[in-house]
Amino acid sequence: EEALVHAMVLRAMPQARYAADNLGHFGLAAKWYCHFTSPIRRYPDLVVHRVLKQVLAGYLPAERAAVMAQDFPEIARHSSERERRAEEAEMETVRAKMAEWMEGRVGQVFEGTVSGVTAFGIFVQLDNLIEGLVHVSTMDDDYYRFDEEQMALIGERRRRRFRLGDRLRVRVTGASATARQVDFVLA
Secondary structure, eight states: OHHHHHHHHHHHSOOOOOOSSOOOBTTTTBSSOOOOOSSOOSHHHHHHHHHHHHHHTTOOOHHHHHHHHHHHHHHHHHHHHHHHHHHHHHHHHHHHHHHHHHHTTTTOEEEEEEEEEETTEEEEEETTSOEEEEEGGGOTTSOEEEETTTTEEEETTTOOEEETTOEEEEEEEEEETTTTEEEEEEO
16 A cells, blocks of 8 residues: 555645745755756756856856846746646656557456545556546446545445555456546456
């Protein structure tokens, strides 16, 4: 269940964002904090490298520092926004490729772990990390209700429960790279 707990903790945390002001680092309890990668991979890294280079060389005129202070809030906002869009595009691409791979496996049975529970069904992540949905409408052995407090679908008659971390066998009933989705039924 370690991977599932890790994913849930990450989803619950606010996303990092770039800032022009020194906000420190809560997780590290550091009053002074700056992060950049090496080699330079992002525009914010380039900005940090340029400033550090000027400071270490002993050459950062007051007028240049003033211009930087004025420009940094917009650079930080823009960089945070672009990073989110890039992450979303990457996730969409990964979902499309995973669904494309599953298109050739309709009818096959796989083992997986319940990675999400909603009123409309359960998300199952296969051992190969591909995730799909078992829609509640396909679960015809009972009438399932969503219990938000327990994060579970519970059958009214048989009391069968589906919760985060449960292991299941599922059959692939459909996959669409275009829609970036994979559909399962319980096997």
